[in-house]
Amino acid sequence: MFETLADRFDQIFTRLRGRGRLAAADVDEALREIRVALLEADVHLDVVRDLVAAIRERCTGAELSKSLSPAQQVVKVVNEELTAVLGGEAFRLTFASRPPTVILLAGLQGSGKTTAAAKLARYLRQQGRHPLLVGADLQRPAAVEQLRVLGRDAGAAVFSEPSDPVTVARRGVAEAERVGRDVVVIDTAGRLAVDEALMDEVRRVAEAVRPHYRFLVLDAMAGQDALRTAIAFHESLDLDGVILTKLDGDARGGAALSVKKVLGRPIAFVSTGEKVADFEQFHPDRMASRILGMGDVLTLIERAERAYDAQVTARAMERLQAGRFTLDDFHEQLQQMKRLGPLKSVIGMLPGLPKELKDAPIDDRDVTRVEAIIRSMTPEERDDPTIINGSRRARIAAGSGTTATDVNNLLRQFKEMQRLMRSSGLAGLARGGRRGAKRKKGGRTSASLKGAGR
Amino acid sequence: MTILVIAIVLAVLVVLAATGGVVALRRRRPRAAPAPPGPPAPPAEVAAGEPPRLAERVGAARQALGASLAALRRRERVDEAAFAELEEALILADVGLPTTRRLLDRLREAVRAGRVGAEPKALLDALREEVVALFAGEDRSLSLEGAPAVWLFVGVNGAGKTTSIGKVAARLARSGRSVVLAAGDTFRAAAGDQLTLWSERTSSEIVRGADGADPSSVIFDAIQHAAARGADVVLADTAGRLHTKVNLMEELRKVRRVADRPPGKVSEVLLVIDATTGQNGLAQAREFSEAVGVTGVVLTKLDGSAKGGIVLAIRAELGIPIKLVGLGERAEDLVDFDPGEFAAALLG
Numbered sequence: 176m177f178e179t180l181a182d183r184f185d186q187i188f189t190r191l192r193g194r195g196r197l198a199a200a201d202v203d204e205a206l207r208e209i210r211v212a213l214l215e216a217d218v219h220l221d222v223v224r225d226l227v228a229a230i231r232e233r234c235t236g237a238e239l240s241k242s243l244s245p246a247q248q249v250v251k252v253v254n255e256e257l258t259a260v261l262g263g264e265a266f267r268l269t270f271a272s273r274p275p276t277v278i279l280l281a282g283l284q285g286s287g288k289t290t291a292a293a294k295l296a297r298y299l300r301q302q303g304r305h306p307l308l309v310g311a312d313l314q315r316p317a318a319v320e321q322l323r324v325l326g327r328d329a330g331a332a333v334f335s336e337p338s339d340p341v342t343v344a345r346r347g348v349a350e351a352e353r354v355g356r357d358v359v360v361i362d363t364a365g366r367l368a369v370d371e372a373l374m375d376e377v378r379r380v381a382e383a384v385r386p387h388y389r390f391l392v393l394d395a396m397a398g399q400d401a402l403r404t405a406i407a408f409h410e411s412l413d414l415d416g417v418i419l420t421k422l423d424g425d426a427r428g429g430a431a432l433s434v435k436k437v438l439g440r441p442i443a444f445v446s447t448g449e450k451v452a453d454f455e456q457f458h459p460d461r462m463a464s465r466i467l468g469m470g471d472v473l474t475l476i477e478r479a480e481r482a483y484d485a486q487v488t489a490r491a492m493e494r495l496q497a498g499r500f501t502l503d504d505f506h507e508q509l510q511q512m513k514r515l516g517p518l519k520s521v522i523g524m525l526p527g528l529p530k531e532l533k534d535a536p537i538d539d540r541d542v543t544r545v546e547a548i549i550r551s552m553t554p555e556e557r558d559d560p561t562i563i564n565g566s567r568r569a570r571i572a573a574g575s576g577t578t579a580t581d582v583n584n585l586l587r588q589f590k591e592m593q594r595l596m597r598s599s600g601l602a603g604l605a606r607g608g609r610r611g612a613k614r615k616k617g618g619r620t621s622a623s624l625k626g627a628g629r
Numbered sequence: 630m631t632i633l634v635i636a637i638v639l640a641v642l643v644v645l646a647a648t649g650g651v652v653a654l655r656r657r658r659p660r661a662a663p664a665p666p667g668p669p670a671p672p673a674e675v676a677a678g679e680p681p682r683l684a685e686r687v688g689a690a691r692q693a694l695g696a697s698l699a700a701l702r703r704r705e706r707v708d709e710a711a712f713a714e715l716e717e718a719l720i721l722a723d724v725g726l727p728t729t730r731r732l733l734d735r736l737r738e739a740v741r742a743g744r745v746g747a748e749p750k751a752l753l754d755a756l757r758e759e760v761v762a763l764f765a766g767e768d769r770s771l772s773l774e775g776a777p778a779v780w781l782f783v784g785v786n787g788a789g790k791t792t793s794i795g796k797v798a799a800r801l802a803r804s805g806r807s808v809v810l811a812a813g814d815t816f817r818a819a820a821g822d823q824l825t826l827w828s829e830r831t832s833s834e835i836v837r838g839a840d841g842a843d844p845s846s847v848i849f850d851a852i853q854h855a856a857a858r859g860a861d862v863v864l865a866d867t868a869g870r871l872h873t874k875v876n877l878m879e880e881l882r883k884v885r886r887v888a889d890r891p892p893g894k895v896s897e898v899l900l901v902i903d904a905t906t907g908q909n910g911l912a913q914a915r916e917f918s919e920a921v922g923v924t925g926v927v928l929t930k931l932d933g934s935a936k937g938g939i940v941l942a943i944r945a946e947l948g949i950p951i952k953l954v955g956l957g958e959r960a961e962d963l964v965d966f967d968p969g970e971f972a973a974a975l976l977g
Contacts, residue, residue: 214726217907220717284930284958285787285903314958316826317819324818367933394787398723398907400935421786424871426909449786449816475641491642508638517873518637525640539875545634581631588632592639 202234209253217429219402222260222436229256261459262435266416266443268388274357275307277348277384280418281377281408282392284365287420289318291392291446292362293325294454295418298444299358300330307356309347310335311380314364322362328451332356340364340376345383361386368407378411388415390443393434395419396426402433409438416443419457423448425520475515475525482514495596502557502589506549509542518542547575548585560586698753698977707740707747715756722938722975725908728945732759757972763941764968767950769925775894777809777855779848779863782927783881783917784901786869789929791820793901793955794864795827796963801862808833809858811851811865813844813884824866830960834860844868844880845887852893863893872916885921899952901927904937914943925952928966932956936975 206227213223233252270276278295280288289312296306308326310319310333319335326333334347344361351359363380366373381389389412391405408414417434422445431442442457491508494500515521518539549557551574556563563571563586565579572579701714712733719729736755739745745755772778780797782790791814798808810828812835814820821837828835836854838847848865855863867884870877889895900923902910917923928937931954940951951966 211726214720215908217723217909220721283905283933285789287787315823317822320819320822321817328818367930369932369934394903394905396785396907396909397905398910398935398939399721400723400905400933401907403934404905421871423873424785424909425873425912426907429907479641488642495639495642505635505638508642509634512638512641513875515641517875518634520873521641522637525637541631541634545631585631588635592632592635596639 199235202231206231206234213429213432216427216432217396217398217401219399219429219433219437221402222433225436226256226260226432257432258460260432260436262441262457265456265458266441268443270304270357271387275348275351275359276357276388277359277361277386278388278390279344279361279363279381279384279386279412280390280392281363281412282365283367283394283404284315286365286392286394287446288312288365288392289322289362290325290451291418291420291444291454292322292360293329293331294446294451295444296326296331296358296360297329297451298454299360304358305356306331306358306360307347307351307354308333309344309351309359309361311340311343311347311361312364313337313340313343318362318364325451331360341379341383344380348384359384368404374407374411381412389413390416390418391434392418392420393430395421395428395430395445396424397430401430402437405430405434405438409440414438414440416441418442418444418446420446422446423453423516425517475521478515479511483511487511498593498596500593500596502549502552502560503554505589506546506557509546509549513542544575544577544581545585548572548577548582551575560590702749702753704749707749707752711749711752712737715752718976719938722936723907723910724938725911725942728942731945732756732763732941735759753976757976760941760972760975761968763944764951764966764971767944769950769952769966771925771952772896773806773861774896776892777852777860777863777894778896779852779865779888779893780897780899781865781867781885781888781895781921782899782901783867783921783923784869785871785913788869788901788903788906789927789955790814790869790901791823791827791866792958793899793927793929793953793963794824794866795831796955796960797953798827798831798833798864799960800963801864802831802833806862807858807860809851809855809860809863810835811848811863812837813848813851813865814868815840815842815844815847816868820866820868827960833864834858845884848884848888849890849893852888856892872913872920878916878920881917882920897924898922899925899927900949901929902939902943903929903935904931904939905933905935906939908939908942910939911942911946914947914949918947918949923949925950927953927955929955932962937971938975940971 209230210223210227213226214220218226230252233256280292280295282288292308296308299306308322308329308331310322312318312322313335319333322335323333334343334350336343336346338346340363347361348359351357361380361384363377364373366377368374391408391412391414393401393405397404405414405417417438417440419428419431419442422428435441442459445455445457447453447455487507488511491500491504494504512521518541548571551571552560552563556567556571563582568579568582571582575582698714698718701711701718704711715736716729716733719732720726724732736745736752736759739755740747740752745751771780782794784790794810798810801808808831810824810833812821812824814824815838821840825835825837834854836847836851838844838850844867848863851863851865854860865884865888867881868877870881872878885895885898898921900914900917902913906913914923914926926940926943926949928940928951931937943949944951951971954964954966954971956962956964
């Protein structure tokens with residue numbers, strides 16, 4: 176989600192690292208660029224101002240002058256400030272001593288409330304709770320219907336009736352009490368923060384059922400206005416937190432940074448995909464790391480757990496270590512990796528990648544090209560690429576819509592990688608291939624593999 | 630770059646191995662279960678009301694932006710601080726830094742050259758003209774070419790595709806066109822039901838498939854049906870999808886390919902964008918355009934407090950015309966995009 180911001184910080188810090196000591200002017204320049212990077216990430220203007228001021232204060236004081244590595248110090252300061260803005264510790268949901276615990280969801284149209292309600296219900300079930308979903312969105316066509324279907328997926332019953340939102344909510348809570356559900360999650364209609372009548376309505380819903388938790392459901396791709404919306408909902412409802420949705424996109428997520436800071440309320444949960452299971456607690460430190468390009472291994476592992484086949488992966492690892500990793504194995508791994516998301520975001524999650532590698536032009540079509548070449552080979556050719564002569568190469572190139580040079584490059588580079596893996600051990604690759612192999616051509620790529628890691 | 634692909638695949642493998650193995654779970658897209666009858670539909674709306682004027686709808690919402698520019702208006706002369714205030718106002722409107730800077734640089738130059746007076750009012754008028762000029766030369770018409778003409782509605786989750794289809798169907802019906810709705814969102818729970826309610830409200834036909842069916846085939850069926858009945862337009866709904874999802878964008882490409890087969894002709898691919906969207910809107914426009922060739926943008930939810938400035942960036946950097954604007958949840962809450970009105974509303 177924060178890929179572009181991470182790229183920008185990387186550029187800024189590389190420039191800083193190039194200098195020995197930092198003059199005030201250097202820090203100013205870095206701060207100017209940080210301001211630009213944050214604005215481009217949809218962080219609210221006011222928050223950007225405060226954040227830059229805080230970083231400036233810490234960076235021009237004694238802290239920095241004593242530091243042996245000023246650039247590293249700046250990175251550290253930015254990381255800390257970002258983590259603080261994002262919310263410090265993770266939010267904890269606690270349950271009412273007298274059930275049911277009532278949770279109310281509100282927000283703009285299209286923010287993802289109905290889906291979030293179902294996801295939250297499933298999450299609560301996993302915690303051993305027995306939630307009831309209440310469909311109080313009587314405005315949007317088929318909204319209750321949608322909740323019923325999602326509720327089935329989530330394993331939670333849904334209550335609704337064609338009356339009015341306040342009555343539905345009240346009856347919903349009564350129903351939960353009657354049948355012994357210990358949590359109620361109320362979905363409401365999307366409403367504009369500037370619509371006084373509808374804001375009044377949601378206030379009345381809250382007054383009728385006195386929820387223990389009132390969450391604003393906010394879209395991660397929201398722009399500068401998100402903050403104003405959040406403030407308006409907060410004034411009407413006295414929010415307890417925010418559920419940030421659609422985090423699986425590449426939106427820079429400035430709304431997340433801004434809401435906590437200005438509202439003083441945490442981001443409680445995040446929705447990270449289209450499946451009902453794609454819902455988790457928000458982790459501020461993980462987000463801060465991603466912004467700064469420090470990778471996000473935890474997210475990578477989580478995504479891989481969902482996408483990778485354990486047996487296939489274990490087998491591939493063994494073969495890689497034994498030096499028997501073939502193009503077939505590689506092709507298989509390529510298929511698995513594609514399920515992790517776009518190449519750019521996968522790269523963003525990998526720690527310790529040399530900068531040149533991260534900066535290289537990234538195109539998912541390269542993946543397709545590599546796949547096509549491998550697929551155009553016969554099983555024998557994949558098993559033992561040394562048998563590929565001129566005519567075979569031409570056939571493969573024709574079959575995959577590439578050139579003989581492309582085929583050559585793939586074979587040669589794959590062979591180099593195999594050798595690298597064998598000789599330096601797998602740890603070598605994770606550290607950016609520092610135990611560099613000697614490379615003949617390749618421009619930037621050869622530089623990137625020859626000990627570029629820090 | 631091949632070396633990069635190889636390195637990444639192996640790096641992922643290594644990281645996973647180093648962290649102790651991976652649980653076997655296959656990735657699945659869930660199928661929505663068949664829907665039982667829900668609560669009775671609200672009474673069908675007669676879309677007889679007048680479409681709203683942009684100025685009225687956004688009036689109340691503009692107050693805060695008006696406040697920052699009100700300060701500017703009270704200044705006696707135009708200096709760098711004034712330009713800083715203008716920059717802030719445009720950024721707050723989600724216009725984005727690059728486009729904002731481009732607009733303001735032109736304005737600065739005009740002031741320096743004496744073409745624009747250095748007073749606040751002249752400055753704001755000039756900026757309004759710059760914004761309008763940005764949209765000049767666009768073809769904002771909606772093409773009815775084809776028998777039937779097929780209009781695909783695409784966009785990310787929650788943008789307002791289905792509601793926009795309802796509004797467009799109402800408008801086409803009012804002008805005497807026959808419309809068939811294609812329930813091409815076969816993923817979202819009760820999406821077909823939602824669109825069915827709109828077909829009832831607008832007296833248009835609808836073609837649905839089973840939940841989880843292939844969207845291309847549902848849309849194809851709708852086109853066949855429309856052709857057989859001699860209908861004028863097929864409005865095809867598609868599932869909301871994040872532009873970063875490779876397989877979903879691939880699915881969309883297929884939808885377009887299939888829809889373009891005779892007798893269908895895809896004459897509009899309308900990207901629906903929420904006015905509250907920030908800079909990500911530009912990425913959306915870029916990726917969707919690359920995948921299926923966007924012919925126009927529908928900007929929704931402009932009746933809220935968000936200014937929808939992202940469309941300036943979309944127009945400036947990608948040249949995609951903004952064709953329609955959504956101003957509410959009723960069938961009649963749809964207007965043609967008007968640069969003058971939009972600029973006036975943007976700048977207060």
